[in-house]
Amino acid sequence: YLVVVGGFLLNVFIHIKSIFLIRGICIMERTFLMIKPDAVQRNLIGEIISRIERKGLKIVGGKFIIPTKDTVNVHYAEHTEKPFFHKLVSFLTSGPVFAMVVEGEDAVAVSRHIIGKTNPTEADPGTIRGDYGLTVGRNIIHGSDSVESAEREINLWFNDDEIYSYEAIRENWLYEE
Ligand code: DAT
Ligand code: MG
Numbered sequence: 001y002l003v004v005v006g007g008f009l010l011n012v013f014i015h016i017k018s019i020f021l022i023r024g025i026c027i028m029e030r031t032f033l034m035i036k037p038d039a040v041q042r043n044l045i046g047e048i049i050s051r052i053e054r055k056g057l058k059i060v061g062g063k064f065i066i067p068t069k070d071t072v073n074v075h076y077a078e079h080t081e082k083p084f085f086h087k088l089v090s091f092l093t094s095g096p097v098f099a100m101v102v103e104g105e106d107a108v109a110v111s112r113h114i115i116g117k118t119n120p121t122e123a124d125p126g127t128i129r130g131d132y133g134l135t136v137g138r139n140i141i142h143g144s145d146s147v148e149s150a151e152r153e154i155n156l157w158f159n160d161d162e163i164y165s166y167e168a169i170r171e172n173w174l175y176e177e
Contacts, residue, residue, distance in 0.1 A: 032153035035098040061101030
């Protein structure tokens with residue numbers, strides 16, 4: 001019984017840690033997005049950031065870097081056993097990416113929606129992958145798939161002092177009281 005209660009309290013703590021800001025009834029989240037090397041090479045950084053900004057999401061961290069193999073191995077640890085893992089790692093370390101921390105109400109789910117399905121063949125038109133991607137191995141952008149993954153990935157790619165919280169006046173028009 002104590003183990004169950006303890007596990008529950010730990011889960012609550014993890015959730016409260018990731019829900020760092022509560023504005024009215026809406027829950028603000030942070031997510032990790034990364035414009036992959038194919039999109040950088042194709043000059044799509046601006047297009048993609050425009051979509052994120054237009055949606056109302058707030059960029060609170062950003063960096064242009066060539067990822068190390070170590071970082072990508074940890075980032076994609078869940079795919080270590082997949083047949084495409086090796087190619088995935090060499091693709092992501094092949095050139096610069098633009099990594100971002102993005103904040104907003106339901107930021108994780110909202111950004112997965114505007115990114116579209118993993119395989120651009122199935123991604124709807126109007127989504128980033130649907131509009132700019134053609135194959136799964138070159139699918140333009142990464143977005144965290146859950147609040148837990150987001151927290152893990154943000155900590156992997158960013159130091160705390162590289163993320164800036166700030167209030168933007170537009171938020172009064174994006175969110176209800
Ligand atoms: P997502 O990026 O939508 O979270 P994922 O986590 O399943 O998708 O896979 C991570 C990345 O691995 C994905 O963006 C592209 C690559 N990938 C996934 N499935 C693949 C496949 N069948 N063949 C080649 N690459 C694949
Ligand atoms: Mg994924």
